[in-house]
Amino acid sequence: MTRRDALRYVAAASALAGMGAAAAGAGAPAASAAAPTLIDFAMRQIPAEDIRAAGHAGVINYVSTSRPGSSFGAKPITLPYAQSLTAAGLVIVSNFQYGKPGGTAPSDFTRGYAGGVADARTAWQLHTAAGGGQSAPIFFTIDEDIDRDTWNRVALQWFRGINSVIGVQRTGIYAGINPCQWAGADGVLGRSSTPGRWWAWQTKAWSGTQVHPAAVLYQRVVSTASNPGPVVGGIEVDVNDVLAQDCGQWNLHP
Template sequence: MIVASLSRRDLLRLPEARELYRAGLKIVSCYQFGKGETADWLPGASAGVEHAKRGWQLHTAAGGPIGAPVYASIDDDPSYAQYRAQVAPYLRGWESVIGRVAHPAAHLHQVEIDARSVGGVDVNHVLKPQFGQWD
Protein backbone atom coordinates (compact mmCIF):
# COMPACT_ATOMS: atom_id res chain seq x y z
CA MET A 1 0.00 0.00 0.00
CA ILE A 2 1.25 3.49 -0.79
CA VAL A 3 0.34 6.31 1.55
CA ALA A 4 1.10 9.81 0.34
CA SER A 5 2.37 12.29 2.90
CA LEU A 6 1.58 15.91 2.19
CA SER A 7 3.87 18.63 3.47
CA ARG A 8 2.82 22.06 4.76
CA ARG A 9 3.15 23.47 1.23
CA ASP A 10 0.74 20.87 -0.14
CA LEU A 11 -2.42 21.69 1.75
CA LEU A 12 -5.12 19.08 1.58
CA ARG A 13 -8.51 20.73 1.50
CA LEU A 14 -11.73 19.12 2.74
CA PRO A 15 -13.31 18.58 -0.73
CA GLU A 16 -10.11 16.91 -1.97
CA ALA A 17 -9.90 14.72 1.15
CA ARG A 18 -13.50 13.60 0.62
CA GLU A 19 -12.79 12.83 -3.04
CA LEU A 20 -9.69 10.79 -2.17
CA TYR A 21 -11.63 8.88 0.48
CA ARG A 22 -14.48 8.12 -1.94
CA ALA A 23 -11.86 6.84 -4.41
CA GLY A 24 -10.72 4.32 -1.78
CA LEU A 25 -7.41 5.94 -0.84
CA LYS A 26 -6.19 5.95 2.74
CA ILE A 27 -5.38 9.33 4.26
CA VAL A 28 -3.08 10.14 7.16
CA SER A 29 -1.96 13.50 8.49
CA CYS A 30 1.76 13.98 8.16
CA TYR A 31 3.30 17.38 8.87
CA GLN A 32 6.68 18.62 7.69
CA PHE A 33 7.96 22.05 6.84
CA GLY A 34 11.34 22.58 5.26
CA LYS A 35 14.30 20.30 4.94
CA GLY A 36 18.02 20.54 5.48
CA GLU A 37 18.89 24.12 6.40
CA THR A 38 15.19 25.09 6.56
CA ALA A 39 13.92 22.08 8.56
CA ASP A 40 11.17 22.85 11.05
CA TRP A 41 12.90 20.93 13.87
CA LEU A 42 16.12 22.99 13.86
CA PRO A 43 14.96 25.61 16.43
CA GLY A 44 13.85 22.92 18.91
CA ALA A 45 10.99 23.11 21.41
CA SER A 46 9.49 26.49 20.51
CA ALA A 47 9.30 25.45 16.87
CA GLY A 48 7.61 22.21 17.94
CA VAL A 49 4.85 24.20 19.63
CA GLU A 50 4.42 26.49 16.62
CA HIS A 51 4.37 23.70 14.05
CA ALA A 52 2.10 21.45 16.14
CA LYS A 53 -0.50 24.22 16.30
CA ARG A 54 -0.31 24.65 12.53
CA GLY A 55 -0.30 20.89 11.92
CA TRP A 56 -3.44 20.42 14.04
CA GLN A 57 -5.12 23.32 12.26
CA LEU A 58 -4.39 21.76 8.85
CA HIS A 59 -5.47 18.30 10.03
CA THR A 60 -8.88 19.46 11.26
CA ALA A 61 -9.45 21.82 8.31
CA ALA A 62 -8.99 18.89 5.93
CA GLY A 63 -11.48 16.77 7.87
CA GLY A 64 -9.02 14.75 9.92
CA PRO A 65 -10.71 13.00 12.84
CA ILE A 66 -10.01 14.15 16.39
CA GLY A 67 -8.71 10.69 17.41
CA ALA A 68 -6.33 10.19 14.46
CA PRO A 69 -2.62 10.85 14.93
CA VAL A 70 -0.78 13.66 13.20
CA TYR A 71 2.65 12.44 12.17
CA ALA A 72 5.45 14.92 12.79
CA SER A 73 8.05 14.09 10.13
CA ILE A 74 11.77 14.52 10.59
CA ASP A 75 12.62 14.26 6.89
CA ASP A 76 16.37 14.47 7.41
CA ASP A 77 19.11 12.32 8.87
CA PRO A 78 20.01 14.22 12.06
CA SER A 79 23.09 13.30 14.04
CA TYR A 80 22.72 11.97 17.58
CA ALA A 81 23.78 15.37 18.91
CA GLN A 82 21.09 17.06 16.76
CA TYR A 83 18.54 14.55 17.97
CA ARG A 84 19.29 15.31 21.62
CA ALA A 85 19.57 19.10 21.24
CA GLN A 86 16.92 19.81 18.60
CA VAL A 87 14.75 16.89 17.46
CA ALA A 88 13.77 15.58 20.93
CA PRO A 89 12.86 19.09 22.20
CA TYR A 90 10.95 19.72 18.93
CA LEU A 91 8.89 16.55 19.49
CA ARG A 92 8.30 17.47 23.14
CA GLY A 93 6.96 20.81 21.83
CA TRP A 94 4.53 18.83 19.65
CA GLU A 95 3.50 16.74 22.65
CA SER A 96 2.72 19.86 24.67
CA VAL A 97 0.13 20.84 22.04
CA ILE A 98 -1.42 17.62 20.68
CA GLY A 99 -0.48 14.99 23.24
CA ARG A 100 1.91 12.13 23.00
CA VAL A 101 3.51 12.11 19.50
CA ALA A 102 4.14 8.34 19.68
CA HIS A 103 0.40 7.66 19.26
CA PRO A 104 -0.64 3.99 19.64
CA ALA A 105 -2.07 4.00 16.09
CA ALA A 106 1.10 5.43 14.52
CA HIS A 107 2.48 2.55 12.46
CA LEU A 108 3.77 4.29 9.38
CA HIS A 109 7.48 4.61 8.72
CA GLN A 110 9.56 6.17 5.99
CA VAL A 111 12.88 4.36 6.01
CA GLU A 112 14.25 5.47 2.67
CA ILE A 113 14.27 9.26 2.77
CA ASP A 114 14.20 10.57 -0.80
CA ALA A 115 15.24 7.15 -2.15
CA ARG A 116 11.89 6.05 -3.60
CA SER A 117 8.89 8.09 -4.55
CA VAL A 118 5.68 7.94 -6.53
CA GLY A 119 4.77 11.14 -8.33
CA GLY A 120 7.33 13.05 -6.27
CA VAL A 121 5.93 11.79 -2.95
CA ASP A 122 8.13 9.62 -0.70
CA VAL A 123 7.06 6.01 -0.22
CA ASN A 124 6.14 5.03 3.34
CA HIS A 125 6.00 1.56 4.83
CA VAL A 126 2.76 0.61 6.54
CA LEU A 127 3.66 -1.56 9.52
CA LYS A 128 0.18 -2.57 10.76
CA PRO A 129 -3.36 -2.62 9.32
CA GLN A 130 -4.32 0.30 11.57
CA PHE A 131 -1.66 2.98 11.04
CA GLY A 132 -3.52 6.16 11.87
CA GLN A 133 -5.59 6.41 8.70
CA TRP A 134 -8.67 8.56 8.93
CA ASP A 135 -11.28 5.80 8.65
Protein backbone atom coordinates in the same frame (compact mmCIF):
# COMPACT_ATOMS: atom_id res chain seq x y z
CA MET B 1 4.10 -19.78 -3.87
CA THR B 2 6.53 -20.41 -1.03
CA ARG B 3 5.40 -20.57 2.59
CA ARG B 4 7.12 -17.23 3.22
CA ASP B 5 5.30 -15.60 0.29
CA ALA B 6 2.01 -17.04 1.51
CA LEU B 7 2.52 -15.56 4.96
CA ARG B 8 3.36 -12.18 3.46
CA TYR B 9 0.21 -12.31 1.33
CA VAL B 10 -1.95 -13.11 4.35
CA ALA B 11 -0.34 -10.27 6.32
CA ALA B 12 -0.93 -7.88 3.44
CA ALA B 13 -4.56 -8.87 3.08
CA SER B 14 -5.08 -8.46 6.82
CA ALA B 15 -3.44 -5.02 6.79
CA LEU B 16 -5.57 -3.87 3.87
CA ALA B 17 -8.72 -5.06 5.61
CA GLY B 18 -7.64 -3.00 8.59
CA MET B 19 -7.49 0.13 6.45
CA GLY B 20 -11.12 0.61 7.48
CA ALA B 21 -14.70 0.41 6.43
CA ALA B 22 -14.52 3.14 3.81
CA ALA B 23 -11.91 1.28 1.79
CA ALA B 24 -13.69 -2.03 2.11
CA GLY B 25 -17.08 -0.61 1.29
CA ALA B 26 -15.92 1.03 -1.93
CA GLY B 27 -13.87 -1.95 -3.09
CA ALA B 28 -10.30 -1.16 -2.14
CA PRO B 29 -7.67 -1.35 -4.89
CA ALA B 30 -5.51 -4.43 -5.12
CA ALA B 31 -2.43 -4.41 -2.91
CA SER B 32 1.05 -5.37 -3.98
CA ALA B 33 2.30 -8.84 -3.09
CA ALA B 34 4.26 -7.50 -0.12
CA ALA B 35 1.85 -5.02 1.48
CA PRO B 36 -0.85 -2.46 0.77
CA THR B 37 0.74 0.81 -0.29
CA LEU B 38 0.13 4.51 0.27
CA ILE B 39 1.71 7.21 -1.86
CA ASP B 40 3.02 10.62 -0.82
CA PHE B 41 3.55 13.60 -3.08
CA ALA B 42 3.60 17.40 -3.00
CA MET B 43 3.55 18.79 -6.54
CA ARG B 44 -0.22 18.73 -7.00
CA GLN B 45 -3.34 16.83 -6.02
CA ILE B 46 -3.57 13.49 -7.83
CA PRO B 47 -7.13 12.49 -8.75
CA ALA B 48 -8.53 9.67 -6.65
CA GLU B 49 -9.30 7.56 -9.70
CA ASP B 50 -5.65 7.66 -10.78
CA ILE B 51 -4.49 6.53 -7.34
CA ARG B 52 -6.95 3.64 -7.37
CA ALA B 53 -6.02 2.69 -10.93
CA ALA B 54 -2.36 2.47 -9.87
CA GLY B 55 -3.32 -0.02 -7.15
CA HIS B 56 -2.64 2.06 -4.06
CA ALA B 57 -4.81 2.04 -0.93
CA GLY B 58 -4.54 5.75 -0.18
CA VAL B 59 -2.27 8.70 0.52
CA ILE B 60 -0.07 10.32 3.11
CA ASN B 61 -0.83 13.99 2.62
CA TYR B 62 0.50 17.25 4.02
CA VAL B 63 -1.09 19.26 6.79
CA SER B 64 1.46 22.02 6.25
CA THR B 65 1.86 24.89 3.81
CA SER B 66 4.48 25.51 1.13
CA ARG B 67 7.82 27.09 1.99
CA PRO B 68 8.56 30.65 0.81
CA GLY B 69 9.25 30.69 -2.91
CA SER B 70 7.46 27.41 -3.59
CA SER B 71 3.88 26.51 -4.39
CA PHE B 72 3.00 22.86 -3.96
CA GLY B 73 -0.53 21.99 -5.03
CA ALA B 74 -0.89 19.19 -2.48
CA LYS B 75 0.11 21.38 0.50
CA PRO B 76 -2.03 21.51 2.49
CA ILE B 77 -4.65 18.84 1.91
CA THR B 78 -8.07 20.44 1.43
CA LEU B 79 -11.52 19.33 2.50
CA PRO B 80 -12.84 18.82 -1.08
CA TYR B 81 -9.79 16.74 -2.02
CA ALA B 82 -10.02 14.68 1.16
CA GLN B 83 -13.70 14.06 0.48
CA SER B 84 -12.92 12.88 -3.06
CA LEU B 85 -10.35 10.41 -1.73
CA THR B 86 -12.71 9.08 0.91
CA ALA B 87 -15.56 8.74 -1.59
CA ALA B 88 -13.27 6.60 -3.76
CA GLY B 89 -12.52 4.27 -0.85
CA LEU B 90 -9.00 5.58 -0.31
CA VAL B 91 -7.51 6.23 3.12
CA ILE B 92 -5.64 9.32 4.32
CA VAL B 93 -2.76 9.73 6.77
CA SER B 94 -1.54 13.19 7.85
CA ASN B 95 2.03 14.43 7.88
CA PHE B 96 3.67 17.80 8.54
CA GLN B 97 6.72 19.25 6.82
CA TYR B 98 7.33 22.93 6.18
CA GLY B 99 11.11 23.40 6.13
CA LYS B 100 13.83 21.20 4.69
CA PRO B 101 17.64 21.03 4.64
CA GLY B 102 18.96 23.73 2.33
CA GLY B 103 15.48 25.09 1.68
CA THR B 104 14.03 28.57 2.06
CA ALA B 105 12.96 27.56 5.56
CA PRO B 106 15.21 25.44 7.81
CA SER B 107 14.38 21.92 8.93
CA ASP B 108 11.42 22.14 11.30
CA PHE B 109 13.04 20.24 14.17
CA THR B 110 15.87 22.81 14.41
CA ARG B 111 13.46 25.31 16.00
CA GLY B 112 13.21 23.34 19.25
CA TYR B 113 10.38 23.37 21.78
CA ALA B 114 8.78 26.67 20.71
CA GLY B 115 8.92 25.57 17.09
CA GLY B 116 7.22 22.32 18.02
CA VAL B 117 4.40 24.23 19.70
CA ALA B 118 3.91 26.45 16.64
CA ASP B 119 4.12 23.55 14.17
CA ALA B 120 1.67 21.41 16.11
CA ARG B 121 -0.87 24.25 16.21
CA THR B 122 -0.57 24.77 12.45
CA ALA B 123 -0.72 21.06 11.70
CA TRP B 124 -3.77 20.47 13.87
CA GLN B 125 -5.65 23.41 12.38
CA LEU B 126 -5.01 22.23 8.81
CA HIS B 127 -5.69 18.59 9.68
CA THR B 128 -9.07 19.31 11.24
CA ALA B 129 -10.04 21.84 8.54
CA ALA B 130 -9.64 19.08 5.96
CA GLY B 131 -11.76 16.65 7.96
CA GLY B 132 -8.99 14.75 9.72
CA GLY B 133 -10.04 12.54 12.60
CA GLN B 134 -9.95 13.99 16.09
CA SER B 135 -7.88 11.09 17.38
CA ALA B 136 -5.76 10.56 14.27
CA PRO B 137 -1.99 11.06 14.55
CA ILE B 138 0.10 13.52 12.57
CA PHE B 139 3.58 12.44 11.47
CA PHE B 140 6.18 15.19 11.93
CA THR B 141 9.22 15.11 9.68
CA ILE B 142 12.95 14.81 10.23
CA ASP B 143 14.10 14.83 6.62
CA GLU B 144 17.83 14.40 7.16
CA ASP B 145 20.32 12.17 8.90
CA ILE B 146 20.90 13.32 12.47
CA ASP B 147 23.04 11.94 15.28
CA ARG B 148 22.01 11.14 18.84
CA ASP B 149 23.39 14.40 20.21
CA THR B 150 21.29 16.46 17.78
CA TRP B 151 18.29 14.36 18.70
CA ASN B 152 18.80 14.89 22.42
CA ARG B 153 19.58 18.62 22.26
CA VAL B 154 17.20 19.82 19.54
CA ALA B 155 14.83 17.36 17.90
CA LEU B 156 13.59 15.80 21.14
CA GLN B 157 12.69 19.26 22.44
CA TRP B 158 10.75 19.91 19.22
CA PHE B 159 8.74 16.76 19.75
CA ARG B 160 8.06 17.68 23.36
CA GLY B 161 6.69 21.00 22.12
CA ILE B 162 4.44 19.07 19.72
CA ASN B 163 3.32 16.78 22.55
CA SER B 164 2.34 19.80 24.65
CA VAL B 165 -0.22 20.84 22.02
CA ILE B 166 -1.72 17.67 20.55
CA GLY B 167 -0.65 15.10 23.13
CA VAL B 168 1.73 12.17 22.84
CA GLN B 169 -0.92 9.82 21.47
CA ARG B 170 -1.51 11.96 18.37
CA THR B 171 2.21 12.50 17.67
CA GLY B 172 4.10 10.54 15.01
CA ILE B 173 7.50 10.78 13.34
CA TYR B 174 8.84 10.48 9.80
CA ALA B 175 12.58 9.76 9.80
CA GLY B 176 15.29 7.20 9.25
CA ILE B 177 15.50 4.23 11.57
CA ASN B 178 17.53 5.85 14.37
CA PRO B 179 15.24 8.82 15.17
CA CYS B 180 12.26 6.44 14.96
CA GLN B 181 13.92 4.29 17.63
CA TRP B 182 14.94 7.26 19.79
CA ALA B 183 11.50 8.86 19.64
CA GLY B 184 9.83 5.66 20.75
CA ALA B 185 12.32 5.08 23.55
CA ASP B 186 11.97 8.68 24.77
CA GLY B 187 8.19 8.42 24.97
CA VAL B 188 7.22 11.15 22.51
CA LEU B 189 5.29 8.93 20.07
CA GLY B 190 1.77 7.58 20.32
CA ARG B 191 0.94 3.93 19.86
CA SER B 192 -1.04 2.25 17.12
CA SER B 193 -3.89 -0.05 18.09
CA THR B 194 -1.86 -2.73 16.29
CA PRO B 195 0.13 -4.35 19.11
CA GLY B 196 3.79 -3.40 19.32
CA ARG B 197 3.58 -0.53 16.83
CA TRP B 198 4.30 3.19 17.32
CA TRP B 199 3.41 6.11 15.09
CA ALA B 200 6.70 5.71 13.25
CA TRP B 201 6.85 6.28 9.48
CA GLN B 202 10.33 5.13 8.54
CA THR B 203 12.05 6.11 5.31
CA LYS B 204 14.59 3.79 3.74
CA ALA B 205 16.93 6.80 3.57
CA TRP B 206 19.52 6.70 6.37
CA SER B 207 18.22 3.28 7.42
CA GLY B 208 20.52 0.83 5.65
CA THR B 209 18.60 -2.38 5.08
CA GLN B 210 16.80 -2.34 8.42
CA VAL B 211 13.11 -1.78 9.06
CA HIS B 212 12.18 -0.95 12.63
CA PRO B 213 9.82 -3.58 14.06
CA ALA B 214 7.60 -0.91 15.63
CA ALA B 215 7.10 1.14 12.44
CA VAL B 216 3.61 1.37 10.93
CA LEU B 217 4.76 2.72 7.54
CA TYR B 218 7.92 2.20 5.50
CA GLN B 219 8.86 4.55 2.65
CA ARG B 220 10.27 1.98 0.27
CA VAL B 221 10.49 4.20 -2.83
CA VAL B 222 11.92 7.71 -2.43
CA SER B 223 11.60 9.61 -5.69
CA THR B 224 14.68 11.66 -6.60
CA ALA B 225 16.08 13.21 -9.77
CA SER B 226 18.54 10.35 -10.16
CA ASN B 227 16.09 7.64 -9.10
CA PRO B 228 12.54 8.75 -9.97
CA GLY B 229 9.55 7.05 -8.43
CA PRO B 230 6.58 5.63 -10.32
CA VAL B 231 4.29 8.04 -12.13
CA VAL B 232 0.72 8.33 -10.83
CA GLY B 233 -1.61 10.90 -12.32
CA GLY B 234 1.21 12.42 -14.30
CA ILE B 235 3.68 13.03 -11.44
CA GLU B 236 6.37 10.98 -9.72
CA VAL B 237 5.49 9.75 -6.24
CA ASP B 238 7.04 8.10 -3.21
CA VAL B 239 5.66 4.67 -2.27
CA ASN B 240 5.10 3.48 1.29
CA ASP B 241 4.38 -0.02 2.55
CA VAL B 242 1.68 -0.36 5.19
CA LEU B 243 3.15 -2.42 8.05
CA ALA B 244 0.22 -2.36 10.48
CA GLN B 245 -3.55 -2.60 10.22
CA ASP B 246 -3.70 0.71 12.06
CA CYS B 247 -1.20 3.05 10.45
CA GLY B 248 -2.98 6.23 11.60
CA GLN B 249 -5.55 6.47 8.81
CA TRP B 250 -8.30 8.99 9.42
CA ASN B 251 -11.23 6.61 9.11
CA LEU B 252 -9.98 4.52 12.03
CA HIS B 253 -9.58 7.63 14.20
CA PRO B 254 -12.76 9.73 14.01
